[in-house]
Amino acid sequence: MERDSDMKRYTDMEYLRLSKGQKFLYKLLSFLISIPLKIWAGICKIGRFFKSLGVGLVRTLADIGVTFAKGDWKTKTSFFIMGFGNIARGQVLRGLLFLLFEAVFIFYMVFPTGGGYWIKMLGSLGVQGPIRSYNEILDQYVSVPQDNSFRILLYGVLTIFFIIAFIYTWRMNVKQNKIMEEILASGKKLKSGKDDLRSLVDDQFHKTLLALPLLGILIFTVMPIIFMILVAFTNYDGAHNGYTNALFTWVGLENFRTMFSWDVGGVNYAATFGEVLTWTLLWAFFATFTNYFLGIFVAMMINKKGIRVKKLWRTVLVMTIAVPQFISLLYVSKMFDVNGLVNGALKSLGLITQSIDFWGSTANNGLIARIMVIVINIWIGIPYLMLMATGILMNIPADLYESSRIDGASGWKQFSKITLPYMLFITGPYLLTQFTGNMNNFNVIFLLTGGRPTNPVASGASGSVGYTDLLITWLFKITTGSDTKYYLASVVGILVFLVVAIISLIVYNLLPSVKNEEDFQ
Numbered sequence: 232m233e234r235d236s237d238m239k240r241y242t243d244m245e246y247l248r249l250s251k252g253q254k255f256l257y258k259l260l261s262f263l264i265s266i267p268l269k270i271w272a273g274i275c276k277i278g279r280f281f282k283s284l285g286v287g288l289v290r291t292l293a294d295i296g297v298t299f300a301k302g303d304w305k306t307k308t309s310f311f312i313m314g315f316g317n318i319a320r321g322q323v324l325r326g327l328l329f330l331l332f333e334a335v336f337i338f339y340m341v342f343p344t345g346g347g348y349w350i351k352m353l354g355s356l357g358v359q360g361p362i363r364s365y366n367e368i369l370d371q372y373v374s375v376p377q378d379n380s381f382r383i384l385l386y387g388v389l390t391i392f393f394i395i396a397f398i399y400t401w402r403m404n405v406k407q408n409k410i411m412e413e414i415l416a417s418g419k420k421l422k423s424g425k426d427d428l429r430s431l432v433d434d435q436f437h438k439t440l441l442a443l444p445l446l447g448i449l450i451f452t453v454m455p456i457i458f459m460i461l462v463a464f465t466n467y468d469g470a471h472n473g474y475t476n477a478l479f480t481w482v483g484l485e486n487f488r489t490m491f492s493w494d495v496g497g498v499n500y501a502a503t504f505g506e507v508l509t510w511t512l513l514w515a516f517f518a519t520f521t522n523y524f525l526g527i528f529v530a531m532m533i534n535k536k537g538i539r540v541k542k543l544w545r546t547v548l549v550m551t552i553a554v555p556q557f558i559s560l561l562y563v564s565k566m567f568d569v570n571g572l573v574n575g576a577l578k579s580l581g582l583i584t585q586s587i588d589f590w591g592s593t594a595n596n597g598l599i600a601r602i603m604v605i606v607i608n609i610w611i612g613i614p615y616l617m618l619m620a621t622g623i624l625m626n627i628p629a630d631l632y633e634s635s636r637i638d639g640a641s642g643w644k645q646f647s648k649i650t651l652p653y654m655l656f657i658t659g660p661y662l663l664t665q666f667t668g669n670m671n672n673f674n675v676i677f678l679l680t681g682g683r684p685t686n687p688v689a690s691g692a693s694g695s696v697g698y699t700d701l702l703i704t705w706l707f708k709i710t711t712g713s714d715t716k717y718y719l720a721s722v723v724g725i726l727v728f729l730v731v732a733i734i735s736l737i738v739y740n741l742l743p744s745v746k747n748e749e750d751f752q
Contacts, residue, residue: 264503291402298409305407307609313401316408320415324424336397346390353387356380356465380473380480384465388458392449398615451700463487463721469714481720486722503689504723508730510601511701514676515669516663518608525609526616527624527654531646532623533617545621548614556611560678563607569735597698604699610677623657624650663738667731671703682708699751702727 233349299310309316314329340346351357357378364375372397411421422430431439471479491501533544551559566572567589574586592599631649640648653660676682681698682704689696696705702723709720 253617254489266502273569294409295402295405296407302408302412306412308410309404314402316404316411320421321420322424322425322427324427329400330402332397346393347388347503349383349386352378356383356480357473360478361475376474378478379466380467380471380478382474383456384461384498388454388461392454403538414481452501459721459724462571462717463725465718465719468716482567482718486718490719490722490726498692499689500692502685503692504726506686507696507700507702507705508691510698511670514601514605514672514701515666517605518612518669518672518675519662519666521605521609522616523658523665524613526613527620527650529613530617530620530624531650534621545617548617551610552614557678559611560607564679567603588684590680593698595683597686600684600699602679604675604679607679608672611675617659619658620654623654627653660739663735666738667735670701670731671727673703673707676701676704677707700731709751 269679279687299307305319308319311329313333314326315328317329318322320328337664338345342348357380359377371530414421440613464481465479466482466485467473467479471477473479489500491502492498494503529548532538533541537543568574569586569588569591573589574583577583578586587599589603590600628652632645635645635649655715680699681696682700684698685702686696695708700708706720706723706727709716709723
């Protein structure tokens with residue numbers, strides 16, 4: 232028995248003697264105490280990463296210097312004319328590719344409206360906004376665009392990526408010259424162009440296959456993310472679209488100060504963000520785990536011995552998946568409207584005298600609407616979990632259940648000690664992706680309620696926040712309508728990413744699939 236930071240640490244035998252409540256409390260306290268240590272460990276890892284990055288950069292620069300100092304004239308020439316060393320030593324194909332890349336880069340950078348121009352304009356995002364000019368044909372003054380802030384930012388980012396790619400390619404060119412000198416010094420032959428082509432479909436075939444997907448990820452995922460992050464540091468909105476009405480400029484951290492301020496023009500953005508984030512986390516928790524456990528329960532009921540027409544029950548549930556969510560959610564939204572089918576039926580039965588405003592009631596912070604979206608999401612999500620759980624339950628060895636019955640285990644014991652641990656181990660990563668997916672579940676909230684009912688306290692914030700709005704639907708509202716504040720939406724997007732990333736990293740490291748992988752092998 233040890234002591235650490237005033238918390239009692241139990242040995243294995245002492246821990247087994249604890250009650251269930253004591254075990255849960257002990258695990259909870261251990262987890263809470265470990266959070267600062269894990270944060271510090273993460274900071275240390277980041278520090279070590281940057282340290283290794285700096286050391287690697289110094290070593291690379293030193294290696295480049297040594298290569299130039301000790302290299303022959305072909306290597307030295309390759310520092311300025313990429314591919315020259317390859318061509319001079321017989322590797323014509325590699326050399327021509329290096330040379331072509333350098334020629335394209337130089338042409339792009341020196342072209343009047345090329346990379347040099349976009350880099351120069353990136354600091355200001357434009358000098359001349361649209362001007363008023365008289366149009367003789369229309370006989371009126373019209374706005375004539377000049378610089379384009381949006382294009383400058385986009386092409387500036389592309390140019391930076393191109394420069395990084397050129398530096399990396401130049402480094403490869405220098406490194407290959409060093410390797411070629413070492414190979415020739417050892418008396419071996421260099422690879423020919425045919426050998427390089429043969430290698431691309433043989434021992435280097437994995438690189439050939441991955442080249443296009445990696446390029447696609449870079450262009451369609453990484454670059455848009457960086458562009459979005461940069462927008463958060465500008466005043467890009469409907470009044471400053473960067474082209475037709477006014478240029479947008481860099482504003483530094485002003486947008487982040489706005490989001491975390493308690494009073495901006497009478498609007499409390501910090502409290503609004505906190506309230507929307509709290510509801511988003513609550514929604515994600517209930518939407519994930521209600522579907523998960525009820526889906527397992529339905530699968531177990533259908534798989535239970537003695538249940539007839541099992542295929543029929545599965546087919547009925549699968550049919551709900553076949554209907555597009557866009558149709559079913561809009562239909563359900565109209566059913567529970569003030570003048571909808573549900574209110575009409577309840578009035579006909581004499582159960583109510585006045586219509587229930589399921590989507591518009593602001594009582595208890597829109598409690599009715601929030602409960603409704605969670606319940607309706609159960610109806611949507613159970614079929615998916617039922618199908619998944621059915622396949623997993625069929626793979627649990629029947630011997631485990633037989634042995635537990637012989638030992639006198641009840642149905643609940645079998646579920647809690649065999650079924651649930653097995654399910655959590657197999658579906659742990661899915662649960663995590665489902666939780667993060669529900670945090671960004673746009674369809675259910677927007678098609679059912681559109682964010683209603685309106686939050687009177689937060690309605691002054693950009694986007695007219697409602698009680699059922701998630702961060703993703705609030706972000707959508709900010710970028711649409713008459714008050715389009717793209718810079719604020721970008722800030723929200725960055726914060727959503729940070730929240731999801733932190734939760735994902737913490738939960739991932741707690742998953743049985745990661746911590747106790749050997750238990751199920």
